[in-house]
Amino acid sequence: MAVTVGVDLGGTNIVCALVDDTGRMLQRAQRPTGMPRRAEMIAEDIVRCIRDVSAQQAPESIGIGTPGCVDPVTGVVGYANNLDFYDTPLGAMVGRAFDAPVYVANDADAAALGEFYAGAGQGCRTMVAVTLGTGVGTGLILEGKLYNGAHWAAGELGHTVIVMDGEPCNCGRKGCWEAYAAAPALVRQTQRAMQAHPESALWTVAPTLEQVTGKTVFEGVEKGDETAQAALDLYVKALAVGLGNLVNSFDPELICLGGGVSGAGDALMQPLRRAMAGQVYTRPGQPTARIVLAQLGNDAGVIGAAMLGRQRG
Amino acid sequence: MAVTVGVDLGGTNIVCALVDDTGRMLQRAQRPTGMPRRAEMIAEDIVRCIRDVSAQQAPESIGIGTPGCVDPVTGVVGYANNLDFYDTPLGAMVGRAFDAPVYVANDADAAALGEFYAGAGQGCRTMVAVTLGTGVGTGLILEGKLYNGAHWAAGELGHTVIVMDGEPCNCGRKGCWEAYAAAPALVRQTQRAMQAHPESALWTVAPTLEQVTGKTVFEGVEKGDETAQAALDLYVKALAVGLGNLVNSFDPELICLGGGVSGAGDALMQPLRRAMAGQVYTRPGQPTARIVLAQLGNDAGVIGAAMLGRQRG
Numbered sequence: 001m002a003v004t005v006g007v008d009l010g011g012t013n014i015v016c017a018l019v020d021d022t023g024r025m026l027q028r029a030q031r032p033t034g035m036p037r038r039a040e041m042i043a044e045d046i047v048r049c050i051r052d053v054s055a056q057q058a059p060e061s062i063g064i065g066t067p068g069c070v071d072p073v074t075g076v077v078g079y080a081n082n083l084d085f086y087d088t089p090l091g092a093m094v095g096r097a098f099d100a101p102v103y104v105a106n107d108a109d110a111a112a113l114g115e116f117y118a119g120a121g122q123g124c125r126t127m128v129a130v131t132l133g134t135g136v137g138t139g140l141i142l143e144g145k146l147y148n149g150a151h152w153a154a155g156e157l158g159h160t161v162i163v164m165d166g167e168p169c170n171c172g173r174k175g176c177w178e179a180y181a182a183a184p185a186l187v188r189q190t191q192r193a194m195q196a197h198p199e200s201a202l203w204t205v206a207p208t209l210e211q212v213t214g215k216t217v218f219e220g221v222e223k224g225d226e227t228a229q230a231a232l233d234l235y236v237k238a239l240a241v242g243l244g245n246l247v248n249s250f251d252p253e254l255i256c257l258g259g260g261v262s263g264a265g266d267a268l269m270q271p272l273r274r275a276m277a278g279q280v281y282t283r284p285g286q287p288t289a290r291i292v293l294a295q296l297g298n299d300a301g302v303i304g305a306a307m308l309g310r311q312r313g
Numbered sequence: 314m315a316v317t318v319g320v321d322l323g324g325t326n327i328v329c330a331l332v333d334d335t336g337r338m339l340q341r342a343q344r345p346t347g348m349p350r351r352a353e354m355i356a357e358d359i360v361r362c363i364r365d366v367s368a369q370q371a372p373e374s375i376g377i378g379t380p381g382c383v384d385p386v387t388g389v390v391g392y393a394n395n396l397d398f399y400d401t402p403l404g405a406m407v408g409r410a411f412d413a414p415v416y417v418a419n420d421a422d423a424a425a426l427g428e429f430y431a432g433a434g435q436g437c438r439t440m441v442a443v444t445l446g447t448g449v450g451t452g453l454i455l456e457g458k459l460y461n462g463a464h465w466a467a468g469e470l471g472h473t474v475i476v477m478d479g480e481p482c483n484c485g486r487k488g489c490w491e492a493y494a495a496a497p498a499l500v501r502q503t504q505r506a507m508q509a510h511p512e513s514a515l516w517t518v519a520p521t522l523e524q525v526t527g528k529t530v531f532e533g534v535e536k537g538d539e540t541a542q543a544a545l546d547l548y549v550k551a552l553a554v555g556l557g558n559l560v561n562s563f564d565p566e567l568i569c570l571g572g573g574v575s576g577a578g579d580a581l582m583q584p585l586r587r588a589m590a591g592q593v594y595t596r597p598g599q600p601t602a603r604i605v606l607a608q609l610g611n612d613a614g615v616i617g618a619a620m621l622g623r624q625r626g
Contacts, residue, residue: 003352062452069599078599092403126463138516142460147548150439150601159594163477164551171594238477249562251462281472281484286382286391287464 004058005050005100006306008107009066011035011082014042017299018059019306023118025299027053037086043093050098061309062102065110065301066090072312075104078152100139106291107301109155110121111258112139113311114304119295120256128159128252129294130191131258135170136178137181140250146311158182164243177245180238181212181261190217193231200227236271236292243272244279247289258294265293318363318372318413320618322379322393324348327355330364330612331370332619336431338612340366352398356406363411374622375415378423378614380404384465385625391465400462416621418612422459422468424454424571426624427617435570442607443556444472446481446572449491449614453563456588459624475554490558493551496527496573506544519574525533531577546547549584555565556585557592560602571607578606 001020008015011033018027029052031045050062068080075091077083095102105113112121121127125144126224131137134157140147148154158178159171166175167185179185191209196201202220206212217235220228243255262268272291280288296303314333323327324346331340342365344358363375381393387402390396408415418426425434426440435442438457444450449471453460462465471491472484479488480498492498504522507515515533519525530548533541556568575581585604592603608614 018408038319055515107531113550136332142455150566150602151564151595153560153595153599153601154562154564156561156594159561161475161554164475164554172591173594241474241477245558247466248469248472250468251464251467251469253463278485281469281486282464286466288466305322 002060003054003057004306004309005054005062006052006110006302006304006308007046007049007062007064007229008110008301008305009033009042009046009064009083010107012068014045014046015302017052017302017306018053018057019298019303023114023307024305025303027056028175028302029053033083035082036084037089039083039090040093042083043090046094047097050094059100061100062098063110063305063308064090064094064102064104065107065275065305066104067107069152070104070106072103072105072146075102075275077104083211100307101312103312105146105305105308106139108137109148110304110308111300112141112256112294112304113146113254113307114300114302115258115294116141116304117307117310119300120292121254122251126250126252127254127256128246128250129256129258130246131259132181132239132257132261133183136182136242137259138246149212157246158240160242161244162238162245173267177238177242181235185238186214186217186235186261186266189235190220190228190233193227196299197227201225202228202231214261215264218267221267232271236268236275240272240275240279243276243291247279248281252289253291255291256294257291258297258300269293315373315620316367316621317372317619318367318375319423319615319621320359320362320375320377321423321614321618322346322355322396323420324380327359327362328615329359329366330615330619331366331372332616334400336427336616336620338616340365340369348395352396352401352403353406356403359407360410363407366398373411374408375411376423376618376621377403377407377415377417378420378618379417379509380420383417383419383467385416385418385459385461388415390417391600394437397569399450413624414625416625418618418621419452421450421452421521422461422613423617423621424613425454425569425617426459426498426620427609427613427615428569428571428607429454429617430620430623431509431616432613433605434617437566439563439565440567440569441559441563442569442571442613444572445494445552445570445574446496449555450572451559455563470555472560473555473558475551475558490551492554494548494555498551499527499530499548499574500525502544502548503533503541506540510540514538515541515544524589528577531580533578545584548583549588553585553588553592556589560592561594568602568604569607570604571610571613575606582606609615
């Protein structure tokens with residue numbers, strides 16, 4: 001049976017796995033990324049990790065998911081802030097230690113690929129993976145292939161404006177989807193609702209504003225608190241507007257929601273499905289994108305990285 | 314030399330052309346669409362038009378661009394309001410009269426293909442054609458292929474929200490890009506500016522609000538009128554926000570602007586290029602989409618339709 005190796009390179013850990021062609025993990029290894037460190041040192045530890053998991057079976061290919069903007073043809077990471085990578089030829093640095101081809105992709109794209117081949121997207125041709133975490137990330141798989149755009153900068157839907165002149169975004173624009181739909185936006189909206197409503201039961205969930213997390217609002221809703229419901233409705237509305245834009249742009253078969261906020265499960269999905277009504281440009285009865293939860297959690301990245309060879313091979 | 318036939322089916326006219334493989338029109342014919350009429354009658358006139366232009370040379374393929382939502386595999390038009398088409402098998406209806414294969418596509422997609430092969434997009438791989446007319450239409454060509462999505466509903470970027478809870482749009486959503494960037498939006502913004510500024514020179518360009526067109530504001534700017542400049546700036550800002558969203562989503566090599574409003578030329582493009590600064594999520598110095606004017610005007614549709622065989626063949 002053919003096996004491949006995936007590497008999920010993060011700011012904290014290097015996670016590596018030997019994966020079969022159905023996406024099942026056979027071996028797993030992990031080392032600290034150990035920042036701040038030179039790229040050469042990180043690459044050496046990636047090589048060690050790969051050797052750890054592939055001692056028994058030689059992989060057909062190796063895939064690496066990394067933060068930052070990646071040229072998938074050359075394997076060069078243009079820029080990755082949290083790893084101090086700048087035009088770093090990661091593919092070549094790791095590749096010289098192995099006979100197998102090494103493919104490099106953005107980590108959000110790798111995670112999308114994991115869900116596509118081995119998670120929520122199995123059987124799909126066109127899927128968008130949306131990650132609701134510190135930011136809003138989107139990985140595009142169009143007609144079976146990762147889509148990266150002409151300058152490897154496609155799929156930054158977190159940085160599309162849904163409220164012209166709205167909340168400031170880290171990217172410098174105002175009113176980006178990310179500024180309304182990422183976890184920090186949910187925290188901010190919960191805090192604002194609490195400040196406006198001293199009587200809210202949210203204050204029993206989080207006694208101080210500093211204790212508010214992305215889960216607070218869901219606990220408030222569970223207690224039947226109206227302020228929490230209103231705050232969640234606001235968040236879900238903006239999430240739905242952005243997802244509607246995504247559907248009207250890409251018309252995918254499936255949208256798969258991952259990241260911290262998606263951990264709320266049905267408490268998020270039920271109001272979201274209601275809020276999606278009217279957001280999609282279609283005639284009545286026409287099929288449109290299904291919206292589902294991601295299935296692989298944190299493993300999506302390392303499994304998807306192992307699948308990169310299937311895309312490029 | 315191989316020749317193909319293109320048909321641009323509109324609510325008013327059937328335009329048909331024999332086109333060589335560089336996109337040059339060799340023969341041209343036109344008949345009134347003659348609405349209201351049954352689809353069978355329209356198809357018969359399309360057949361006559363095709364015979365008119367191909368009497369000398371048999372075409373290798375025939376392509377038809379039509380309004381509405383088209384399944385390019387079956388050639389069935391799901392729905393086209395202004396032609397009374399509803400699940401109309403247009404490809405089969407025309408195809409039975411010819412030996413050559415008949416391909417059907419949405420007219421905006423056909424126009425995008427015309428610019429791609431024979432106009433502003435020559436030499437590109439990934440291009441988005443944006444039409445600023447009665448609505449805002451977008452035709453997507455990704456990595457050399459028309460992209461239609463999983464349910465032939467992709468590329469409705471005119472119906473992506475840029476102002477949550479903003480101006481009502483014909484589609485039922487609020488704050489769509491189309492509600493700010495189509496020609497009627499420019500007219501509306503010009504009218505509002507005139508109402509707020511009775512001293513504006515716009516009143517000399519258009520003595521009554523009913524006389525305002527999409528050109529009025531540009532004539533006012535030419536006269537140095539501040540009210541006109543402010544109205545144009547508002548329009549251009551919303552146009553730039555939507556184009557920035559498009560770039561951050563699709564990262565095309567080229568965006569090609571057509572439709573009535575684009576007829577303003579430099580008077581539109583210069584403020585637009587300034588307004589695009591800061592709208593694109595990229596690191597400094599990284600190449601990004603060029604924004605240019607369409608080159609083929611009304612011929613883009615019929616030329617692009619003739620090129621459909623190149624996509625599907």
